[in-house]
Amino acid sequence: MSKELWDAVLGRADVTATKEQQAHAAIVLNLKDSQLVHFMNATSAHKIWAALEGFYQTQDMASQLQLKEKFASFKYMATDMSAHLMELEQLVLQIRSANFEPDEEDVCATMLRSLPASNLVSNLIAEEVRKQESCRIESETALHVDKQHEKRQFARKSGGQRKKGANIQCYNCEKRGHYALLGEG
Template identity: 50%
Template sequence: MRMFLTAKGLWRYVDGTATEDTEKSSQAIANIALRLEDSQLIHVMMATIAHEMWHALEAMNQRKDMSTKMWLKEKYATFRYSSDSMTKHLEEVEKLLMEMRSACCMPEQEDICATLLRSLPSQYDMLVQLLRMSMHKITYSAPIMGTLQE
């Protein structure tokens, strides 16, 4: 959106650096509004200048981003083995970690390892104990390799 508005010469009215030109601000509002979904538009309809509209959109997206991060962190904290196979379980871990990485809430390597080990069913208790006792520095790949070899 920013690139589009910049190309149209309207970004300065959105970021607030230009002196207010009501016609240009109205053009920016129209261009932004035309590209929003109805669910987004209802949050910004009352804005009278482009800068207000953009600020409202940023605030709405920050709330959404925060709720996404909280949901991902909760999903990660309660992650358990619920698959048909260990390979599928590891794929689910990878998928969750990719989602967390894209949401900028990636856990540390040690936390990933701890979560993976904690998520395993009781039939892997011996492997979990062996991995915990044998590692000085733990990385995500070590428990995966041990689990797949089991």
């Protein structure tokens, strides 16, 4: 819509009668027949636009309330968790498009509240076990790296002249430094 036509929609006084008629026609031609019934008595583009705003603002409030109710009573109905989370994300997007912005805390609370109690408890326990296992693995890895470091430090201090197999004891003659192969005697 051009600026002159938009000025007519806004109800500015300096708009010519032709521009007013063009703006009026542009709005009316873009309405569905079922919508025209609500705006038949409006005589100007400005009055039609104001009536449209009032009509759809009321519907927006009703849809916001409906979406808020759906958000507050959201429950786990999906076949799997990813589908459930996708449904919640779609609901949040619908709420945002209705000019209502739920807090991140509200979204998290709704997600947790929507889960079955058995699912929530078992998942929290599984997550705790996973974290403990992860910490244990990290600790063991750190100890292993530390031992390897100590071995290298010891080898440097001793000049790196350890003989391979110096601590081995022969099961046949019981002397250190070698071992007999099976069957030798």
